[in-house]
Amino acid sequence: MRMRFAAGLLALAALATGLTACGGSGASSIVDKAKDDKKLVIGVKIDQPGWGLKKPDGGYAGFDVDVAKYVAKELGVPESGITFKEAQSANREPFIQQGQVDMVIATYSITDERKKKISFAGPYLVTGQDILVRADDTSITGVESLKDKKVCGAQGSSSPKRLAEKFGPDWESKNLTQQQGYGACLPLLENKQVDAISTDATILAGFAAQFPGKFKLIGQPFSEERYGIGLKLDDKAGRDAINNAIEKFFKDGSWRKAIDTNLGEFGKYFTTPPSVDRY
Numbered sequence: 001m002r003m004r005f006a007a008g009l010l011a012l013a014a015l016a017t018g019l020t021a022c023g024g025s026g027a028s029s030i031v032d033k034a035k036d037d038k039k040l041v042i043g044v045k046i047d048q049p050g051w052g053l054k055k056p057d058g059g060y061a062g063f064d065v066d067v068a069k070y071v072a073k074e075l076g077v078p079e080s081g082i083t084f085k086e087a088q089s090a091n092r093e094p095f096i097q098q099g100q101v102d103m104v105i106a107t108y109s110i111t112d113e114r115k116k117k118i119s120f121a122g123p124y125l126v127t128g129q130d131i132l133v134r135a136d137d138t139s140i141t142g143v144e145s146l147k148d149k150k151v152c153g154a155q156g157s158s159s160p161k162r163l164a165e166k167f168g169p170d171w172e173s174k175n176l177t178q179q180q181g182y183g184a185c186l187p188l189l190e191n192k193q194v195d196a197i198s199t200d201a202t203i204l205a206g207f208a209a210q211f212p213g214k215f216k217l218i219g220q221p222f223s224e225e226r227y228g229i230g231l232k233l234d235d236k237a238g239r240d241a242i243n244n245a246i247e248k249f250f251k252d253g254s255w256r257k258a259i260d261t262n263l264g265e266f267g268k269y270f271t272t273p274p275s276v277d278r279y
Contacts (some may be wrong), residue, residue: 030102030231030238034075042068043087043095043104043230047181050206050262051107060084062206064105066258067124067249071105071229074245089156093117096230103242104230107202110277119235121242122228124249126274128221129159130201132208134189135216140196142220149195152177152185159199162223182207190214200225205266212265219269226274243276 034040044064045052051062065084072082087095087106095101096118110120133140140149147167153160155178164172177194179185185197186207197204201221208215229246231238249255250273260267 039081043101063262071245110228120228123226127202129223131218132197132204152194209264
């Protein structure tokens with residue numbers, strides 16, 4: 001009986017060791033893990049040009065990716081120590097809570113509801129819902145101009161819902177076209193099947209930057225989205241360290257360089273870094 005009990009304890013200890021190995025060092029803060037392991041798993045989008053995009057060669061590019069590399073370096077982790085993991089909008093909080101990632105940098109809006117489940121550092125950028133039109137269109141100057149226009153949005157996004165709530169169900173049924181993603185809206189806009197695309201200015205700028213001269217951003221946002229870096233709830237040491245890295249990112253010119261590199265001509269719409277919200 002004693003031998004079986006001892007064997008059971010050994011098995012439990014082995015299991016605990018294995019679980020710790022799967023989740024990293026088991027450090028209480030991302031600061032400790034970065035220092036001890038020199039490795040981090042970071043959740044990013046992989047299908048948003050300009051922000052988080054997986055390239056054909058398997059590498060990653062975009063503003064959020066640049067933020068991730070900078071912050072990781074400030075925490076003591078070289079680029080070779082970063083593992084990027086696809087983060088979709090619906091799984092960002094579970095990924096952090098379950099320890100599948102150490103942080104998420106994925107056009108991730110800071111909200112009070114999300115802060116009940118995870119911590120946020122930042123914001124590192126403030127944007128809002130805006131409008132993309134063809135470069136030669138002068139008839140659309142702001143959200144009110146969309147009342148008599150055909151607009152494309154993405155299924156499951158809050159952006160089309162915001163317009164439907166504003167203009168009503170009749171407008172929604174007659175004027176709103178929804179695709180699986182905003183990338184699918186671009187050919188509809190180019191071919192004049194719709195008059196505009198509306199979602200976060202950052203996302204619109206990222207897609208449009210792939211086709212210089214074809215589209216323009218109206219530059220009149222009508223909501224506010226504060227992009228932050230998500231990490232484990234109550235990791236104040238990690239939050240403070242990442243906020244320090246973000247502020248350095250602003251001050252040494254890296255923020256401006258990353259904006260211009262990833263958004264091209266649309267970088268002019270993002271002129272000033274925000275103030276970091278420490279809590």
